[in-house]
Amino acid sequence: MRREDYMRRAISLAADNVKEKSGGPFGAIIVKDGTIIGSGVNTVTSDNDPTAHAEVNAIREACSKLGSFDLQGCTLYTSCEPCPMCLSAAYWAKVDRIFFAADKVDAKEAGFSDAFIYEEIPLPYSERSLHTERLLGEEGKEPFELWSGSDDKIPY
Numbered sequence: 001m002r003r004e005d006y007m008r009r010a011i012s013l014a015a016d017n018v019k020e021k022s023g024g025p026f027g028a029i030i031v032k033d034g035t036i037i038g039s040g041v042n043t044v045t046s047d048n049d050p051t052a053h054a055e056v057n058a059i060r061e062a063c064s065k066l067g068s069f070d071l072q073g074c075t076l077y078t079s080c081e082p083c084p085m086c087l088s089a090a091y092w093a094k095v096d097r098i099f100f101a102a103d104k105v106d107a108k109e110a111g112f113s114d115a116f117i118y119e120e121i122p123l124p125y126s127e128r129s130l131h132t133e134r135l136l137g138e139e140g141k142e143p144f145e146l147w148s149g150s151d152d153k154i155p156y
């Protein structure tokens with residue numbers, strides 16, 4: 001299959017998800033060595049899970065199928081430019097590349113704007129609309145000390 005074929009699959013998943021009323025108009029697939037190893041649609045409303053975006057669902061399925069938290073060698077095809085959460089998930093998963101179809105301007109026109117999150121991230125905590133405050137900073141270092149001293153940890 002060509003890149004365009006994989007993308008049409010992701011777009012088709014997004015359209016079907018709307019018709020089936022399972023969630024938002026988003027679909028994604030993960031491809032490794034020419035095989036689709038994960039696919040996902042937005043299931044925020046049907047699963048009552050605000051993190052259940054198409055890309056996150058596809059990453060979860062691909063990782064489960066591979067039995068790994070590492071998606072190096074994989075490509076993410078998504079029907080829409082990833083939001084900050086999904087973009088971050090793609091980085092954490094270490095996919096090789098991302099292809100998207102609709103962009104964030106298209107998403108905004110449909111009522112899915114994530115621009116405010118991008119605007120919030122560089123702000124000082126005190127200026128964010130979501131109250132964010134450091135608490136027990138010194139005690140919060142204890143898990144890191146345990147991690148650093150652990151001989152059988154699994155780095156990722």
Ligand SMILES: [Zn+2]
Pocket residue numbers: 053054055082083084085086087
């Ligand atoms: Zn997302």
